[in-house]
Amino acid sequence: xxxxxxxxxxxxxxxxxxxxxxxxxxxxxxxxxxxxxxxxxxxxxxxxxxxxxxxxxxxxxxxxxxxxxxxxxxxxxxxxxxxxxxxxxxxxxxxxxxxxxxxxxxxxxxxxxxxxxxxxxxxxxxxx
Numbered sequence: 001x002x003x004x005x006x007x008x009x010x011x012x013x014x015x016x017x018x019x020x021x022x023x024x025x026x027x028x029x030x031x032x033x034x035x036x037x038x039x040x041x042x043x044x045x046x047x048x049x050x051x052x053x054x055x056x057x058x059x060x061x062x063x064x065x066x067x068x069x070x071x072x073x074x075x076x077x078x079x080x081x082x083x084x085x086x087x088x089x090x091x092x093x094x095x096x097x098x099x100x101x102x103x104x105x106x107x108x109x110x111x112x113x114x115x116x117x118x119x120x121x122x123x124x125x126x127x128x
Contacts, residue, residue, distance in 0.1 A: 076110035089117035
């Protein structure tokens, strides 16, 4: 009695290539392609503008300090107490880029717990 040698099974690479190709075609068809900008259009340059937070936002500094309209704020509850009742539905936060994410999440939770309807984080958006 001889033992049969098992031939090594080859990977079905053709099937994998077919699937990847079909996914590529699907995303090319399903994705939206934008038209390029007109060649004679020049975009506004904002490099010289001074960056400022909108006046109705809670500014959070790198070390966790908070300020509202130039004044120091002790806590999320104090921030909401300083705002009119009608302005508590939407709270905007402008965090420093170096602020730890955990601190930002804690602040957002504290604002929601204190009665803020919606908490929005204001960020800078760049066009590349």
